[in-house]
Amino acid sequence: MTDHSTPSKHMGGAGPLAASGLLAELGAAIPLLAAPMAGGPSTPALVLAAAQAGGLGLLAGGYKTPDQLAQQITEVRAGMCGHGSRPFGVNLFVPNPVPIGQDAFAAYAASLGDLAAAYRLTLGGLLEDDDGWAAKVELLVQDPVPVVSFTFGLPSAEVVRRLHRAGSLLIQTVTNAHEAEQARARGVDGLVVQSHWAGGHSGTFTPAAAVEQIPLTGLLDRVRSKVQLPIWAAGGISTPGGVGEALAHGAEAAVVGSVLLRSPESGASKSYKTALADAGCRESVVTTAFSGRPARALRNAFVDRFHDSAPLGYPAIHHLTSPIRKAAAAADDPGNISLWAGAGYRNASEEPAATILRRLAGVH
Structure with a gap:
């Protein structure tokens, strides 16, 4: 750096x-x-x-x-x-889609099953769009x-x-x-x-x-x-x-x-802002766990659990995990939201x- x-x-x-x-x-x-x-x-x-x-x-x-x-x-x-x-x-x-096969998508969706259940969510099927x-x-x-x-x-x-x-x-x-x-x-x-x-x-x-x-x-x-x-x-x-x-x-x-x-004008959620201010040692890593496309985020429970198994597949993985991330933000749970952050976040x-x-x- x-x-x-x-x-x-x-x-x-x-x-x-x-x-x-x-x-x-x-x-x-x-x-x-x-x-x-x-x-x-x-x-x-x-x-x-x-x-x-x-x-x-x-x-x-x-x-x-x-x-x-x-x-x-x-x-x-x-x-x-x-x-x-x-x-x-x-x-x-x-x-600029990153295709993902149905089997790989289904396997990742299955690995998210207990987390979705904890938030009382039913995850959707494979969805591709052009935003x-x-x-x-x-x-x-x-x-x-x-x-x-x-x-x-x-x-x-x-x-x-x-x-x-x-x-x-x-x-x-x-x-x-x-x-x-x-x-x-x-x-x-x-x-x-x-x-x-x-x-x-x-x-x-x-x-x-x-x-x-x-x-x-x-x-x-x-x-x-x-x-x-x-x-x-x-x-x-x-x-x-x-x-x-x-x-x-x-x-x-x-x-x-x-x-x-963390500014007042930022629309980041309360839990997101709190995590950014956490004095604990958090590293930022590039992961596909949240969206199926490389993105830099702070390590949290979601990254630790799914980083190694997350496939490439955008926007399908983004749509798959979006309900979990929204539910986590609503529950003020920083462990399962995408804490996007660059190297200078501190x-x-x-x-x-x-x-x-x-x-x-x-x-x-």
């Missing part, structure tokens, strides 16, 4: 950090973004807090219906009224937002053309230089370069292959050597020093998520999100 304690010329000690490049063109004042965290943590309030701080927030379109996403966009716009033109965006999961992809794209074509970002895979060239014609800036999440080259060829405007230290799901295009474990700074250097596109850095950034290092290695901005999870605090973002930018 990169040591974020070494000062650099980009750190807050040298004065406040100012937005540049794409973010500055959008009207942001600081080079910080609130990451889109699907499943509840990213709320309109969190996006508005990022705008208040002078940065940019992204709504998480993943796992929402098109109507739910439209409602959140409306809430953000309403909150922006009277405050001038402030940027925000929406992140979408690009369909309402076409309807969400159509929503953003008809009702454009300043920024649309993509995770899990590349949108088609036609989707890129339609969203560009609608006036949106398009950002692609990548985890290596090859994915960055593919994204450039597809015509996006910029990249989120995500390291293996990121919390939640990896944006890798190839979830069956392990993401290379190199420091974020080294990953930024590799991508910059291959692709000349604006870069926003993501993965384990939670201190002013971490932001400074990312900028020193060519990123225009830093994308932070885990450090905001720096999360209960302060307002705008305060956290300003501090990361050296604004006092």
Whole structure:
């Protein structure tokens, strides 16, 4: 893991950090973004807090219906009224399924049986879907937002053309230089370069292959050597020093998520926030146990029990375990929820999100 304690010329000690490049063109004042965290943590309030701080927030379109996403966009716009033109965006999961056979699915479902019974749940069958992809794209074509970002895979060239014609800036999440080259060829405007230290799901295009474990700074250097596109850095950034290092290695901005999870604006459940604040030794691990796709979470009882046996299979495994995770959250049971967390989660605090973002930018 990169040591974020070494000062650099980009750190807050040298004065406040100012937005540049794409973010500055959008009207942001600081080079910080609130990451889109699907499943509840990213709320309109969190996006508005990022705008208040002078940065940019992204709504998480993943796992929402098109109507739910439209409602959140409306809430953000309403909150922006009277405050001038402030940027925000929406992140979408690009369909990139990981198939799973019926036998493997049934075996994993059976292993969850006693846990489901404890919550008085009946688990569903194998369900594959595309997260309402076409309807969400159509929503953003008809009702454009300043920024649309993509995770899990590349949108088609036609989707890129339609969203560009609608006036949106398009950002692609990548985890290596090859994915960055593919994204450039597809015509996006910029990249989120995500390291293996990121919390939640990896944006890798190839979830069956392990993401290379190199420091974020080294990953930024590799991508910059291959692709000349604006870069926003993501993965384990939670201190002013971490932001400074990312900028020193060519990123225009830093994308932070885990450090905001305990803020009042975060929609993370009470048990989730409590677990993040637990002083006990918890490591974060990349697991497929909750969703069938690699994602970094804090170790808990669910991870300890199912990590070794969990198959690849997305979104089928996500749909299978979702009722258990929801029931556990409702019961205030952190042992069986997906505690998505990146390497810097210990720096999360209960302060307002705008305060956290300003501090990361050296604004006092």
